[in-house]
Amino acid sequence: MSSYVLNDICEFSEIDIHEHSFANFNPGDSSRLKVSTSPEYIVFRAFLGGISFVKADEERVDFDKNYYLIEPQVQSLDSAIFWEEVENVLSPLAFDEPMFLGSFEGRYLENKKFYESFLLEVSYSISASKKNNFVESFLHLYRALEHMCYALPLLYLKRADGYEKTYDEFKSFFGDEKKQSELGFGKKFIKKIMDTNVYSANFRLDFSQQPEQHFKALRKIFHNDDDFVFDDDLMYVDVCFGRIYDLIVKVRNMYFHYLYSKNYSLGGNEIVLPNKFFETFADVGLCFLANFYLIAFTSKYE
Known part of the structure; x- marks a missing residue:
């Protein structure tokens, strides 16, 4: 299963597992979440969208916006394709998309606690915003x-x-x-x-x-x-x-x-x-x- 569990508190998974409308978003194996995924990459994906988030016993929240782009508002991922979204984010930086994503590999233990803590705050903020709890979202x-x-x-x-x-x-x-x-x-x-x-x-x-x-x-x-x-x-x-x-x-x-x-x-x-x-x-x-x-x-x- 394409998922990552953090501290037995939160689970991050590919959104297409739960939402059929995202079946074509990220079908490739190399870019999908897994147990050994680095927290750095999951932060990148949380902002990019296309993943689902569950905290404790709360209901699942789908991260379906690309927060890297704002023109004039943050873009939803309706009918989006993963690699196209990555290209939209990285093209102004003149980065090679596969090489960039590959750079996350093998970084599971590097500053792990820092990125895990940061990932929680980011995820709590996005999740609260999706639930229209905007004061809570702002705090995180x-x-x-x-x-x-x-x-x-x-x-x-x-x-x-x-x-x-x-x-x-x-x-x-x-x-x-x-x-x-x-x-x-x-x-x-x-x-x-x-x-x-x-x-x-x-x-x-x-x-x-x-x-x-x-x-x-x-x-x-x-x-x-x-x-x-x-x-x-x-x-x-x-x-x-x-x-x-x-x-x-x-x-x-x-x-x-x-x-x-x-x-x-x-x-x-x-x-x-x-x-x-x-x-x-x-x-x-x-x-x-x-x-x-x-x-x-x-x-x-x-």
């Missing part, structure tokens, strides 16, 4: 983002053009070590490691079907930021894709950390329908995380 998205930030310093060194000034620049990213967090690293590193075209790509957040308080809440956070353009009719916010990182971090800090005395919080009078508010960030947040992960993995093989 944030936790997954923290996981990725642990790897960022090594990614920067991997991509450095040379040794000249590398030490001083790298050191400057850490700032005050007593105050700097992994997420602080991320804010400084993300523009360094993400392709310029991807970073600057425009994404529109739609608040047209939400209470206007939600639009105003986001404007409260980013009103002085030129990368966030707020529609005069309180309906849309345009933001460059690379700044989704800041969006996730700042929304989390201001909503889940209530600091009333500093006016640095989002209260219940501003986020009046929390699940509806966080639905706005579900797909684009996972899309950002997927591309973040793709950068992390491919950087090891450039």
Whole structure:
């Protein structure tokens, strides 16, 4: 059976085992999930879609979206073919698809605990989103983002053009070590490691079907930021894709950390329908995380 069980808690399997409509999605043996599959590859597949996920005794959830692509919204895998989806993801990177997938082989034990933990957060976030539990999905998205930030310093060194000034620049990213967090690293590193075209790509957040308080809440956070353009009719916010990182971090800090005395919080009078508010960030947040992960993995093989 094409499946992978993690810690006797979760099972990942090919979606065609359960859904006949995906019978032609991934018929090949080499790319299917199995017991010895590396957690790194399952993360790649979770973002790519075409697998099913079961946690404990809960109902099965089908991951049927490709979170690597967003044009203008995350694409569902209706009538999709696995290798075509892989090509769509990797072609901008000029990667050979079979060689890329082959690079996951034999990596079962490499940083296994890290990737298993990251895989759980990603899967919980996607699963919660599929169940329309968007607050829960956002929390796991944030936790997954923290996981990725642990790897960022090594990614920067991997991509450095040379040794000249590398030490001083790298050191400057850490700032005050007593105050700097992994997420602080991320804010400084993300523009360094993400392709310029991807970073600057425009994404529109739609608040047209939400209470206007939600639009105003986001404007409260980013009103002085030129990368966030707020529609005069309180309906849309345009933001460059690379700044989704800041969006996730700042929304989390201001909503889940209530600091009333500093006016640095989002209260219940501003986020009046929390699940509806966080639905706005579900797909684009996972899309950002997927591309973040793709950068992390491919950087090891450039």
